[in-house]
Amino acid sequence: EPGDSVMVEAMAENSSGTIEKVEFYVDEEKAGVAGEPPYHFSWFPSSRGRYTLRTRAYSSPGSFNPSEPVYVSVYDGPGPNLIINPEFGYGTEAWKLDIKKPWSAVFDIDEESPLSGNHSARVRVENGGSSLGNISLQQRLYLEQGKSYRLSLRTRSSVGRKALLSVSSQEDRYMYNQSVLNLNTEENTITSEFVCNRTDYLGLLELFLGGVAAEVLVDSVYLVEQGAAGLTGDHRTTGIVLYPNPCHDWLILEFGEEVTGYPGWRILDMTGRCLASGNGKGTPLRIDTRALEPGAYVLMTGTIQESGARMYFIKH
Incomplete structure (x- = not known):
């Protein structure tokens, strides 16, 4: 702040x-x-x-x-875990709830969210009809032509339900990316990749809700530009993808098919001191970063004798 x-x-x-x-x-x-x-x-x-x-x-x-x-x-609002582009607003101002009549829903901020223990966007669907297009939570974002992006967010719903996540051009609703999500009562991290191939730079993120009445929480929304210097969430040349970056409570590693076995990982501070380590069993792999102080860190894969990928990330 x-x-x-x-x-x-x-x-x-x-x-x-x-x-x-x-x-x-x-x-x-x-x-x-x-x-x-x-x-x-x-x-x-x-x-x-x-x-x-x-x-x-x-x-x-x-x-x-x-x-x-x-x-x-x-930020001086509820926190960065709700914001993609602060130029468009802070906290509840950054989001817009679009409702098609006669359906109804309420949007606010859950200040003690079970999803993160902090602030989360919360939508209470009271009457959503049967179509996913009746109610949507929206936020604008900046996109640059020719660049690829990774979008990630965490969700949780009071009951099992489906939702539709889309990223489109704000000018003419040209669809960059669209996927159907299964929201459930367990925490769920959703990731999606797309390329901006249009000249306009304003995009629109929409999470379409409908169907049964439920409470839906949305948190840790990040839009990472692939290939950004030093802080990218994508490392295709190593077969390892790291996101979200910046991170908050968790860092996620995905290992490609070219990565065999269970590669070890280490988190170092900028002085080279090892703060955490482990083995990469399973993909995606979740690394708990809650004990780290805010700042910049290095994530190394491989072993001390044989190093692998070297990636940088920011902890908020």
Whole structure:
């Protein structure tokens, strides 16, 4: 939230010499500097909104290498687990409940959600009819032409039911992605991938509900741009997919067919200290990240003797 202390960390290496310092920039303004590892500084965002963070690693006076940008959103509402794009609103403002008459439903925020222990979007369907198109929970999002995305969200329903998840162009409702979901009383993580192949950049996420009366919770909604520098949730070249990124309570690993056996995994902080480890039995594999402090981390697969994939992720 605005005014809170945010620890910003960076990794810097120089194979032919030493790193003299690392400078941190927020929206092109110099905000901090670190002269020795671990390279970090405390940032106090003054207001909510979306910020661009970059670093410069200096190996000699006047010579530096800039990093790729990392985008950070600051909230003062119920929390980031409900938001895809904060430019469109915060908390309940970010969502719209669309109801076709004569059906009825109520939308609010569950502040002590059994789904996450925190805030979750909650829809109480009172009379939804038989069609999935009668009631929908909507949120706008930014999309860029030619880029691929991974969408993930967690759901839980008071009774077993079906729902329809879609991502479309807001301009003409051109459908990028659509899938039928089975919502049930157990926590369910849903993922979907799609490519934006249109020129318009405004999209619409819709979760269509209908049928029996029920209470539906939605949480941990993330839209991850595939291939974004350093913080991508997709690692196709290694046969391993990591999401959501940023994560909150859980990190999920999916292993492709090319990954054999039970690869080990380790979570390291930016100083190289191992904080957690385990074996990758089953796919998808859920890793509990609730004990981690907010910040940047490295996930390594393989063993200490034989390393595999090296992936970065953010814990909120």
